[in-house]
Amino acid sequence: MKPLILQGHERSITQIKYNREGDILISCAKDADANVWYSVNGERLGTLSGSKGTIWTIDIDWMTTRILTGHADGKLKMWDITNGTTLSDIPTFSNSAVRTCGFSYSANLAAYSNDDTMGMKCCLSVLDVRNADSTTSAEPVVKMQVTEQSGKITSLLWGNLDQYIITGHVRGDICTWDLRMGRELENISAHAKEPINDMQFSKDATMFITASKDNTAKLFTTHDRQLLKTYTTERPVNSAALSPILPHVVLGGGQEAREVTTTSTKVGKFDARLYHLIFEEEFARIKGHFGPINSLAFHPDGRSYASGGEDGFVRLHNFDQAYFDYTFDV
Amino acid sequence: MPEARMNWSEEVERENEYGELPSLPPPVEEFDKEKGLKIVTEYRYDSNDKKTKVVRTLKVEKKLVSKGIASRKHLAKYGKSANDKPGPQSNTTIIGEEVHIQFISNKEEVEKPEEENLEKLKFISCRMCKGTHFTNNCPFKDSAMFLQAEAGKKAFNTVPGTNILAPSSADDKKPGGPGTPGGPSSYVPPALRDGGKRGVEGGYNARRNDDTTAIRISNLSVNTSENDLEDLVKQFGPTSKMYLSRDKTNGLCKGFAYIHFKNKADAAKAIQYLNGYGYDHLILSVDWSKSTNQ
Incomplete structure (x- = not known):
């Protein structure tokens, strides 16, 4: 397969996501502009310009009308995808970076979390974004403070029916937050004290996969957070995604950024690795990046996937027939 | 990432104001309806101000998609892409090199030689049996091979003339000479171990024979x-x-191949029969492979 290389960023990619239908790919990086791409041919629809500094997180709503970005300077911005204008500069009442954000399923609500730096406490906030415009100065609907033991939130998912939120933390905990009661429901230790870098749902959102610095990715059920499977590698996992059509998991990672310059690309540490969902065994690798992979996303049709790396490139891979013909020998 | 490049036509106009570069022919677009191919020919100046012709062949596909996707297909570009023409731009979208998905059939085979065994093999090697252990842990330590090798080494050291270290051995005989070179602890180059000359010449000949x-x-x-x-x-x-030479880009044969036979006689026979042999409408030319250092 010949991947499409998308060069829209000057610095390392922080997150990439497809929209629900898979025709749009959004990417954000440690530079100021988020990019919007057509996934079919890698054409850039536009950039979301007008902010400064790193964008840590990006999300797109179910109807593909609005994009939410969380910035390192403590800003949360909502954009119109049709023309790239800012719909709303949402005040976060915080100077610390917005680390995670996400629209709820209905996109009536949005959640975000900020870092526990600069004297701020890490909080999970939920906003009503139905009428958000540039004049909004509304307080969050719900604001919940994260416990000291769990540390800051590093990834965030909305649970079923917009009733609860699941968060992954820097000390390896997975917390569940009830929005009606406005408090933490459950706190489980999933990855022994190591940061959870990423969490992604399966296609029907009955399961989610976590990627952690402790060299593993783990699969949990959404409704009761039971550990189902563990995928072990020899290096930190930065991102993990579940195939929507086959029992496959793709893991991306690599070592610490400071060790990258001393590592040859031939060692294979920057490969995307495909694991079998059920047997937890690696069955294939895909080369490409010359830095660790920071974010991965499967196309909703399962026939391609995208990866964003520390090298600043997004690579769009359309799987060969060989991938679909492959059967896993037990 | 460089700044989005200026539209070439603007670039030409700008250059003309200063009268530096002559204008370029307009871009040509041809559309082949039967094959669904669009061929775009553009002219531009490269970094050395040389006129270059860029021909791109694009495949135009029609797909039925949902209304939502179709409506997004016609959005005007914005941000840094606002001035881009329709279709993927060469400064933001590149087609990468061919990547193969590497299937792992047997996990142990793939992982270990790379990570662990290789390192050990590199550092630990028995001088006697070339096994992956220290020489003094060699299981053949008391066997004939070991003793023979030792004896060979001593014999070799005492024969003058064949020894590179001969002058220093001579020194040793003088009273008050420095150290004890030539003794059991003296350095022997690896090529001269196990009985002397065999090493270098043997290795050289072996390679020649192969060639x-x-x-x-x-x-x-x-x-x-x-x-x-x-x-x-x-x-x-x-x-x-x-070895069959292949073109990197399209994988076709570049017209020549090297064959290493196990026997020289077979190789000679192959040359005799195949030289001038008509194969796939071409007449083959076959000869001994000429070594690169000749």
Whole structure:
């Protein structure tokens, strides 16, 4: 397969996501502009310009009308995808970076979390974004403070029916937050004290996969957070995604950024690795990046996937027939 | 990432104001309806102000998609892409090199030689049996091989003339000479171990022999594959190595191949029969492979 290389960023990619239908790919990086791409041919629809500094997180709503970005300077911005204008500069009442954000399923609500730096406490906030415009100065609907033991939130998912939120933390905990009661429901230790870098749902959102610095990715059920499977590698996992059509998991990672310059690309540490969902065994690798992979996303049709790396490139891979013909020998 | 490049037409106008560069022919777009191919020919100046012609062949596909996707397909570009023409731009979207998905059939085989065994092999090697242990842990320590090797080493050290260290051995005989070179602890170059001269010359000859059983077949047709080549040469005798040159971009044969036979006689026979042999409408030319250092 010949991947499409998308060069829209000057610095390392922080997150990439497809929209629900898979025709749009959004990417954000440690530079100021988020990019919007057509996934079919890698054409850039536009950039979301007008902010400064790193964008840590990006999300797109179910109807593909609005994009939410969380910035390192403590800003949360909502954009119109049709023309790239800012719909709303949402005040976060915080100077610390917005680390995670996400629209709820209905996109009536949005959640975000900020870092526990600069004297701020890490909080999970939920906003009503139905009428958000540039004049909004509304307080969050719900604001919940994260416990000291769990540390800051590093990834965030909305649970079923917009009733609860699941968060992954820097000390390896997975917390569940009830929005009606406005408090933490459950706190489980999933990855022994190591940061959870990423969490992604399966296609029907009955399961989610976590990627952690402790060299593993783990699969949990959404409704009761039971550990189902563990995928072990020899290096930190930065991102993990579940195939929507086959029992496959793709893991991306690599070592610490400071060790990258001393590592040859031939060692294979920057490969995307495909694991079998059920047997937890690696069955294939895909080369490409010359830095660790920071974010991965499967196309909703399962026939391609995208990866964003520390090298600043997004690579769009359309799987060969060989991938679909492959059967896993037990 | 460089700044989005200026539209070439603007660039031309700008240059004309200063009268530096002459204008370029307008871009041409041809559309082949039957094959669905669009061929775009553009002219531009490269970084050395040289006129270059860029021909891009694009495949135009029609797909039925949902209304939502179709409506997004016609959005005007914005941000840094606001001035881009329709279609993927070469400064933001590149088609990467071919990547193969590497399937892992047997996990142990793939992982270990790379990570662990290789390192050990590199550092620990028995001088006697070349095993992966220290020499003093060698299981053949008391066997004949070990003793012979030791004896050989001593004999070699005492024969003058064959020894590089001979002058220093002579020193040793003088009273008050420095150290005790020539003794059991003296350095012996690896090539001279195990009885002297054999090392260097033997190794050299071995390589030459390998080269002399190689033949070069040229004037092969572009469609030749490894299998065709094998069919062609296996009748003459067993081969040890086969190399068919291929073009990097399209994988077609570049017209020549090297075959290493196990026996020189077979190679000679192959040259005799195949030189001038008509193969796939071309006449082959076959000769001994010429070594690169000649």
